[in-house]
Amino acid sequence: MVSGVMAWFGRISWFWMVGVVLGTVLVFGGPQIVSWIRGMFGV
Numbered sequence: 001m002v003s004g005v006m007a008w009f010g011r012i013s014w015f016w017m018v019g020v021v022l023g024t025v026l027v028f029g030g031p032q033i034v035s036w037i038r039g040m041f042g043v
Contacts, residue, residue, distance in 0.1 A: 007017040026033070 003012065003017055003020045006012045007014050
């Protein structure tokens, strides 16, 4: 939330905001992503 407000007011660039969102998705969604990829390749 803080990074969104900072991006809105121009304190950080939107590029960094996208990075924060993608990083959060990868950290908290890691196990689901791995199981999805394993399911695709039958491992």
